[in-house]
Amino acid sequence: MLDTPARETGTGSGTTWTRKDLLDTDTLSREEIDLVLQTARGMKEVRSRPVAKVSTLRGVTVATLFYEQSTRTRASFEVAAKSLGADVVNLTASGSSVEKGESLIDTVRTLEAIGTDVIVMRHFRSGAPYLAARHTGASIINGGDGTHAHPTQALLDLFTMVSHLGSVEGRRVVIVGDILHSRVARSNAWTLLRLGADVTLCGPATLLPRWFVPEVPGGGRCTVTTDFDRAIEGADVVMALRMQKERQQRGLIPSLREYIAGYQVNARRLERAAPGALLMHPGPMNEGVELSPDVAHGAQSRIEEQVANGVAVRMALLYLIAARSRA
Amino acid sequence: MSGVRYLGPEEIARTIRRLGHEIIESNRGTDGLVLVGLLSRGYPLARRLAAAIREFEGVEVPVGALDIGLYRDDVAQRGTPPPVRPSDIPVSIDGKTVVLVDDVLFTGRSARAALDALLDFGRPARVRLCVLVDRGHRELPIRPDFVGKNIPTALVQRVRVRLSETDGEDAVYVYGGEEGDA
Secondary structure, three states: OOOOHHHHHHHHOOOOOOOOOOOOOOOOOOOHHHHHHHHHHHHHHHOOOOOOOOOOOOOOEEEEEOOOOOHHHHHHHHHHHHHOOOOEEEEEOOOHHHHOOHHHHHHHHHHHHHHOOOOEEEOOOOEEEEEEHHOOOOOEEEEEEOOOOHHHHHHHHHHHHHHHHOOOOOOOEEEOOOOOHHHHHHHHHHHHHHOOEEEEOOOOOHOOOOOOOOOOOOOOOOEOOHHHEEEEEEEOEEEOOOOOHHHHHEEEEEEEHHOOOOOOOOHHOOOOOOOOOEEEOOOOOEEEOEHHHHEEEEEEEEEHHHHHHHHHHHHHHHHHHHHHHHO | OEEEEEEEEHHHHHHHHHHHHHHHHHHOOEEEEEEEEEEEEEEEHHHHHHHHHHHHHOOOOEEEOOOHHHHHHHHHOOOOOOOOOOOEEOOOOOOOEEEEEEEEEEHHHHHHHHHHHHHOOOOEEEEEEEEEOOOOOOOOOOOOOEEOOOOOOOOOEEEEEEHHHHHHOEEEEEEOOOOOOO
């Protein structure tokens, strides 16, 4: 522990953050990802203090603008911003002028006009944060858009993996569930492949992407499969996704029972992964569906840790983005 | 732009031994003493001071690492966010004598930031400042308690401390401007 600070300064501080927005992980370089992880380590230390608060972002206003419900992402961002001394304004689609039909562009411009520096945005439409970013000088952080991207989740997942595995290079990560509709799977694939991990996307054929497999030149390899029992063999990380019950109503899975039989992470399956493999889930969990309760709360579960790490990683991103925009 | 070397490995080693003696003399021993080095180069200096004190006194003085990235006042001027690394203060500093250790004292702004950072970890009885090099040009009312070497410099010059732990050699260089008159 005491050796790390000196060693890290030798190489880690070369990259600087220049981005106004964080919309997805697909364009982040390896160096930028490393900078986020390194900064998050510092933030995690701040979070571990008796008084877990600094005043670095005093005078910065962060707005959370959520067009879709969320517990952990919104709360996590609010705690992160407040831990850095920023002021936070929370807006949801219900109870704001959005209900009166105010457009997204008008809403973000209004937020900018009242002095908001950073807008954390969640929207049910894929791509909405990109539209917002083009129409405001405020920074936009994508807190999840439709079925497209969830970059802060991917970075906190990566942070959790790296803190256990040291590095993800050459490791194998299996993501299982509704890949087709999962912004978490997509954003995770980009960061993991970029850092040299091999990614297996696994689920029933109806819930797998048919035409799109992420590819990162010089990075890890991405494979897509329906055979979970084979995919989990020797995996270093197993990430289960939330199975939305409405998928069954839409006929994408024959029945929940069949999904569980083929794709639930349970003790029997987890045993076939690498010894000490990390079990992850972006939450909220359907216990008994994508995860059996014993593994969800078992020794290999990193699920609560993911939530705690989320605050540190979001602090890092708010810091990098807000400190840059003040210059 | 060529640098002038002001200190080499032997001089740095001797200076650290002297600073170690001065610290324990001023503290009347090692009781309640905690050395806290600023990241990145103050920290290896603090460890070397602790090693010197161990040699003289046979006592292991606790050493901490302090990152001041979140406490700097020049974020807007820099244009890029300063790096942030974990601090590591291994013992409670309440009621202790904390010696902050850094490589170069210049404007005093790092020392100011370090005081803010340190006080977030507790309430020391007293805080002292130890630097390997004091190059002058203070912008804040801050003065060091223990100084390895005073190197008068022009404002345009740069002072670079290189340590084997972080840079692969022990040396102090001054770059640029007219040559300083040490």
